[in-house]
Amino acid sequence: MRLYLKFLSMHVKSQMQYKVSFFLTLLGEFSASFAALLGVWFMFLRFHEVEGFTFQQILVCLGTILMSSSLAECFGRSFDRFPQMISNGQFDRILVRPRNEILLVLWSEVDFSRFGRLIQAVIVLSYALFTCGIGWTWLKVVTLLLMIGGGTVVFFCLLLVYAGISFFTIEGLEFMNILTHGGREFGRYPYAIYGDRVLKFLTFVVPLALVQYYPLLYLLDLETSFMYMLSPLGGVLFAPPAYGFWRFGLRRYTSTGS
């Protein structure tokens, strides 16, 4: 933990060398995710509800997904850049350090500009939570926290898998973006609206629905079973296979020329 703070302070020092650039990207990230919000808003100007969900209810959905994906990206940003780290030899350097390689990869880059999205997520979520008319109980507060926490884990694991694939090939990784960026963009609406097959896929293969759709039903009193409340915990089950995949890739690591 102390080491992490050390790394963090190094990043702050580095980024503060380029202050203007930092604030501009922060602003850019903020407005980029603002577009997502506008998209939903325009939609509702016409339709008033999507599959029975109101605007505010959709915003709860959007807020939690935005929150968990930007949290995951804030800290897992370097996985996105992992193919480059392999090709420029930075990863070799990491492997000769006596610390866990995943942590070192994570810490090698912290993207503060994602805070722009995080701020957005906080604003959207707080607006939605106060206006969507949820009857709050302690259990629902726990559910919400589980949604955000579980969502962060799932998005983080997706990034880990993305990085793990780069051990085998560093080309054609874009298809993973369907899951990472796609998961976030489609996550604006409850996953169930995309049909039964998508929902099944997102339940059993990539458990994004476990942290979004099912607990949302609980929050909105559409389901009362504890299963729905606790389903984000199921999302955590995604972590061991994701980590296993990374370890498998690491053993097959072939590095790059001199």
Added chain:
Amino acid sequence: MIQLQNISKTFRIAKRQAGLGRAVKALFSRDYETVHALRDVSFTIGPGEMVGYIGPNGAGKSTTIKIMCGILTPSSGTCLIHGRIPWQDRLRHVSEIGVVFGQRSQLWWDVPVCDSFELLREVYRVDAKEFRRNLDELVPLLDLSEVLKTPTRSLSLGQRMRCELAASLLHSPQILFLDEPTIGLDAVSKIAVRQFVRKLNQERGTTVILTTHDMQDIEALTRRIILLGKGRILFDGPLDDLKKRFPGAKTITLEYRGNAPSILPGVEILDSRDGRLVLKVQPTRGLVSDLIAHIASQVQILDLSVAGASAEEMVAALYKEYAI
């Protein structure tokens, strides 16, 4: 103690062909080519030894270094360093080695060098006293006092390399891997780096394994060399043995006063200008001394030098001999 036994490493590389049509085809079926980066490499390096690991580009030098560092897993063979298998016990292994990749920096680009050092101290869990002691020793030796507060990006290459060396030694490693440490450096910096490495080896007894293309590095630093070509060890032994194997021609340069002297048969004139003569002699019994005596009887010799084949020439000859 470093022991490598029958280490082999093969890579499977997807063949790529030129042309759009073939590139599209490659999306669906790929031909793989097996590349033998290392074949049956075995050697032992004792503690405190300084070894030059040389070979042309693509011979497998970096692959060997990466295996010894625990970065790569070999396809077959065993490697024991301090009784550990590097890639299986990586975290403990790497805390005892230092690695300098000449072409890649380990320092943080935008922050002062001392901050990078401080971070490394934390990464390697070096206690404050040991860190202080190492720094007090390394800073004057590498002449770093003035650059410690400078961000890496504004250092010259020579300054940076000296910082890299210091950064790799902060945790007092017993083995130091230097991968092309003098690449791109000017003469002064090269000499500084060499002197430092020699001192390190003598005073701390650090085992040094050096890969380089600069034969002067090798001549200045190592007595033993391991020559690698196409993934095989071609020569392992003292540099002097290699020299004996390749006596090569001697070059005699002399300055004289008087008319151009005659020379003996079997001697080749490389250059002859007013008062300066460069000769190439095949070193057969006593020819060199006969030749000098012969010339001295004709003219007054002002200056004379005899040079054997340089390590550079020898290695080039070796590469040629093994067709690599």
